[in-house]
Amino acid sequence: MTLTTIGFDADDTLWQNETFFRLTQDRFTDLLADYAGQDHLHDRLLAAERRNLGHYGFGVKGFTLSMIETAIEVTEGRVPARVISEIMAAGRDMLAHPIELLPHAQAAVQALAASHKVLLITKGDLLDQERKLAQSGLGDLFHGVEIVSDKKPVVYAQIFARHGTDPGQAMMVGNSIKSDVLPVLDVGGWGVHVPHGITWALEQADAPLGHPRFIEIADLGALPDLVAEFG
CATH class of the missing domain: 3.40.50.1000 (HAD superfamily/HAD-like)
Incomplete structure (x- = not known):
């Protein structure tokens, strides 16, 4: 045909898209450095993303919610409000990033x-x-x-x-x-x-x-x- x-x-x-997700993930890792190592955080975040795809779908908003969920999990509910605020700010930054x-x-x-x-x-x-x-x-x-x-x-x-x-x-x-x-x-x-x-x-x-x-x-x-x- x-x-x-x-x-x-x-x-x-x-x-470009995944590059910004990786940069935000690095920012997330720094925020939670006192609670978990990088590899452990990455594994927990990926598991949360996989678990949440059916609920939130693909994209920045689902990724941000998965970061918040992971932060709550790895800190056993003790994550400071400041960290949650930083994660939300990182998500907003991604949504406002210029197109390349x-x-x-x-x-x-x-x-x-x-x-x-x-x-x-x-x-x-x-x-x-x-x-x-x-x-x-x-x-x-x-x-x-x-x-x-x-x-x-x-x-x-x-x-x-x-x-x-x-x-x-x-x-x-x-x-x-x-x-x-x-x-x-x-x-x-x-x-x-x-x-x-x-x-x-x-x-x-x-x-x-x-x-x-x-x-x-x-x-x-x-x-x-x-x-x-x-x-």
């Missing part, structure tokens, strides 16, 4: 929008994702924007159907094998992995090496030429 639709992930594909586009992001989206239907398909907090898209300057380039609670095969199938695209005519581009590649391959689309270098532990998965519809590129600068090969 002819390739007609290109889906782009947002966080760590078009703009990744290399070739704007050029790749702009080039492909001239020849294909381009969609932004991202998960996370609605207000925060809308803010980042508005600040990115890329919003007007997309033919559709989909902000979802999770990225599963059925979600992609529904998105492609809503935009009049057969999955076999769709390509999804992103930094997460787990969220941007595997579920799209499951519905018959093409999955293009663009490694970011920093991947959240809960997004890690093995690359489907040898799959006929899996492709990996070094950065978004290679994407227009890749798409052109499809004719």
